[in-house]
Amino acid sequence: MSPLVLGPILRYVDDHRATVWFETARPATITVTTSVGVTVEDHTWGLYDHHYALLVLEGLPADTAIEYGVTVTPDPTDPTDPVDPGAGPVDEPVSWPAYGPPPIFRTTGSADTPARIAFGSCRRGDDYSPGSLRQIGADALVGLAWRVQLQQPSERPQLLALLGDQVYADNPTAPILHRLRMRRAAGIGPTDAEVIDEICDFEEYTWLYHQSWSEPAVRELFAVVPTCMILDDHDLRDDWNSSAQWRAAVTATHWFRDRVIGAMSSYWVYQHLGNLSPEALARDTMYAAIRKATSDTRRELLLADFVVRADAEPSSARWSFTRDIGSTRLIMIDSRCSRSLEPGNRAVVDSREWEWVREQVFTDPPETVLFGTSLPVLMLPALHHLEQWNEATAEGAWGQRWSPLAERIRLAVDLEHWAAFAASFRAMMDLAREIVGRPDAPRRVLWLSGDVHCSYVARADIAGRSMYQLTMSPFRNPLELPIRIVNRIAGRPSVIRWARALARRAGVRESGVDWSVTDGPWFDNGVMILTVPDGPGAELAVEVAHATSSGDNVASQRLSTTAVLPLPVHPAQSAHVVSR
Numbered sequence: 001m002s003p004l005v006l007g008p009i010l011r012y013v014d015d016h017r018a019t020v021w022f023e024t025a026r027p028a029t030i031t032v033t034t035s036v037g038v039t040v041e042d043h044t045w046g047l048y049d050h051h052y053a054l055l056v057l058e059g060l061p062a063d064t065a066i067e068y069g070v071t072v073t074p075d076p077t078d079p080t081d082p083v084d085p086g087a088g089p090v091d092e093p094v095s096w097p098a099y100g101p102p103p104i105f106r107t108t109g110s111a112d113t114p115a116r117i118a119f120g121s122c123r124r125g126d127d128y129s130p131g132s133l134r135q136i137g138a139d140a141l142v143g144l145a146w147r148v149q150l151q152q153p154s155e156r157p158q159l160l161a162l163l164g165d166q167v168y169a170d171n172p173t174a175p176i177l178h179r180l181r182m183r184r185a186a187g188i189g190p191t192d193a194e195v196i197d198e199i200c201d202f203e204e205y206t207w208l209y210h211q212s213w214s215e216p217a218v219r220e221l222f223a224v225v226p227t228c229m230i231l232d233d234h235d236l237r238d239d240w241n242s243s244a245q246w247r248a249a250v251t252a253t254h255w256f257r258d259r260v261i262g263a264m265s266s267y268w269v270y271q272h273l274g275n276l277s278p279e280a281l282a283r284d285t286m287y288a289a290i291r292k293a294t295s296d297t298r299r300e301l302l303l304a305d306f307v308v309r310a311d312a313e314p315s316s317a318r319w320s321f322t323r324d325i326g327s328t329r330l331i332m333i334d335s336r337c338s339r340s341l342e343p344g345n346r347a348v349v350d351s352r353e354w355e356w357v358r359e360q361v362f363t364d365p366p367e368t369v370l371f372g373t374s375l376p377v378l379m380l381p382a383l384h385h386l387e388q389w390n391e392a393t394a395e396g397a398w399g400q401r402w403s404p405l406a407e408r409i410r411l412a413v414d415l416e417h418w419a420a421f422a423a424s425f426r427a428m429m430d431l432a433r434e435i436v437g438r439p440d441a442p443r444r445v446l447w448l449s450g451d452v453h454c455s456y457v458a459r460a461d462i463a464g465r466s467m468y469q470l471t472m473s474p475f476r477n478p479l480e481l482p483i484r485i486v487n488r489i490a491g492r493p494s495v496i497r498w499a500r501a502l503a504r505r506a507g508v509r510e511s512g513v514d515w516s517v518t519d520g521p522w523f524d525n526g527v528m529i530l531t532v533p534d535g536p537g538a539e540l541a542v543e544v545a546h547a548t549s550s551g552d553n554v555a556s557q558r559l560s561t562t563a564v565l566p567l568p569v570h571p572a573q574s575a576h577v578v579s580r
Contacts, residue, residue, distance in 0.1 A: 003028055003072045003094055006213055008103070011054070011274030013158075013226040014324070015062035015108045019281070020070075021274045024051045027075035035067035035102075036060060043075075046296040047303065048202045052269055056278050063109030065153040070096040103223040106153040108325055111367070112534040115328035118144060118225070119161035120527045121232070121374060121450020122474035125212030126173050128553040138545035140475040140527040143559035145221035147543075153224075157529060158325050160225045161332070163450035164232025164374030165477075166271065167208035169199035169263060171234070176207050190255040198237070201258055202300075205266035217554060228323055229271040230332050232374040232451060233416075236263040242416040243394070244341040245407045257308060264307035265300075275321045275332070314338045315352050322360050327367035328532050330448075331360045335373045335418070343395060348375070348421040361435060368532050369435065369445045375417045376449040377428055378458040378469035378515050382490035385499035385508075387419035392506035417451070422508065429462075429511045436463045444538055444569055446470055448530070453479040454487050455528070456520030457540065460513055461571040468567050469515070470540060472528040484523050491517055519565055527559070538567040 007022035022030055024044050030053045031041045038059055044051040060066060073093040097103070120140060126132045128139070148156050172180065177197055183189055189200045199205055213219065233240035236259065241247060250256045273287065281287055286306050293299045310317035319334040333349060340347040349357065361369055371377070379387065394406035409415065418425045435445055445465075450473035458469040479487070489495055519542075526544040533539075543559040 003074050004096055008070050009222040010105050010226050012277055016060050017278055018057045020055050022053045027051055029073045031071040033069050047299050054273055060107050062107050065104050065106045067102045067104050069102050104153050105224050111327040113326045115325040115532040116157045117159045118157040118527050118529045119448050120472040120475045121163035122165040122477045124477045133547050137478055137525045138547040138557040140525050140545040142217045142557040143545040144527055145217040147559050157225055160227045162229040165234040168234045170237045195255055201262040202265050205262050209270050228275050230374055231267055232336055239411050241339050243410055260311045261304045265303045329366035330370045330372050332372040335375045346421050348418055348424040365440050367443050369442045371447045373449050375451050376471045377418045377447045379417055379419050380490040381496040382499040384419040385503040387415045388422055388508045389503040389506045390415045391420050391422055392508050397506040426511050429513045432462050436465045454521040454523050456517050458515050458517045460515035466571045474525055476525045487521055536569045540565045
């Protein structure tokens with residue numbers, strides 16, 4: 001077995017630095033050598049018999065294509081491969097890639113360099129057998145990987161934003177389900193019928209990441225395009241933190257604490273660490289403690305205590321982060337862990353987190369603000385009004401006897417987006433107005449989201465400025481036909497009027513912001529690519545994944561462009577408003 005299990009995964013990149021993430025099968029020293037003379041070496045650290053490293057490359061030239069290679073030198077003090085104890089010593093260094101050209105990434109350039117960001121969410125880590133391709137379709141990340149292989153480094157996305165549900169802990173694929181059942185039969189994991197077939201602990205979460213990220217095409221994509229990631233409910237469990245009622249029910253179970261430790265510890269390692277800039281890594285007290293710990297057991301205890309507290313006390317941790325590409329700032333908002341669920345004070349992000357969001361907008365203001373949030377801010381219009389009606393009735397707008405039913409409806413049909421937290425939705429709209437009204441207002445404001453398994457573009461017109469909700473979902477996990485029909489109906493004017501009237505009957509106060517769904521919805525697996533130029537407006541390409549009928553099941557997967565859409569800053573005079 002190769003000592004390199006996952007990686008290299010390119011994470012943070014700016015004009016002079018980059019971070020690269022790895023998982024190895026055993027303790028090892030990892031060396032990254034670049035074509036510009038920068039070489040970095042570090043030793044792995046262990047958790048639960050897995051071994052990780054995050055190397056920081058510094059002193060890179062700006063706006064430069066950089067080749068790099070990786071050497072993994074197994075630790076001679078641990079001479080056997082734990083996966084195959086009979087294999088004997090494995091002391092020889094291993095280079096990656098073993099064949100083919102070395103990977104190339106590009107550092108960012110000046111502030112006037114256009115920013116190009118690919119994004120989407122919701123990807124099942126299934127195989128590419130003919131049955132899987134028929135059932136859940138082609139993989140947009142595989143299609144993007146083939147596209148990137150044909151591009152020059154300057155033509156590639158400068159960032160791939162994965163907006164939630166990278167793994168599905170509550171709905172594993174058949175091969176992982178088989179492994180789970182073997183493990184349960186051996187007495188490992190929960191015995192509750194409710195969760196016996198779900199991912200429980202850190203080890204089982206590593207299976208999901210290995211399955212999802214091991215495909216060679218995706219691995220090559222992650223090696224050359226910087227990535228950032230945020231979590232959503234399926235990283236832990238469907239409906240995670242949808243309401244106080246949901247939380248009271250799950251925290252009363254005996255399995256939930258282990259689930260939190262497995263989910264959030266693995267998230268911290270596989271996703272969160274790479275989101276951080278080198279400065280943020282240097283300031284991160286948990287990362288420092290993990291690196292200083294002298295045993296895997298000590299690291300496991302430290303991280304378990306940290307994530308259990310973070311789940312119970314959201315203010316004790318922060319999963320949100322920012323990325324700057326020239327004059328474009330992506331503010332990635334944790335809209336799942338940092339919620340306030342107290343009835344009468346519900347918020348999709350609590351007050352502490354919201355102040356952090358505001359600071360990122362107004363500190364050294366960028367030319368372009370991108371709010372990244374797994375959950376759309378601007379929903380399909382009728383669904384927006386239904387979510388606001390549901391929250392109001394859950395809060396007692398139609399009397400207390402309606403409240404329990406409204407809470408059950410909230411969980412049953414996933415009414416949990418920004419619209420379902422009316423105070424947070426209004427705060428976001430107020431922030432949008434405030435941004436536009438400042439003398440140093442950004443040229444453009446957009447929201448990038450996923451989650452809803454359909455894709456669309458919505459335009460909000462605020463004080464003579466156009467702001468856009470860009471929703472792309474799924475990478476690979478399509479909706480069933482009945483729900484597609486519901487989403488199409490949600491855009492009909494008569495249904496929108498009915499849903500708005502229902503919300504008004506529950507006393508919902510309107511935000512005063514108008515918007516319309518201008519393009520979509522689309523339901524195919526795909527990815528969006530946003531290009532932000534040095535000038536007004538922006539451009540969006542909507543790419544759909546498909547598999548040809550011939551050739552290898554992986555190699556046949558490609559992207560085709562469904563639409564290329566201009567995103568002008570100023571609204572057209574004839575804009576047709578269908579929701580507010």
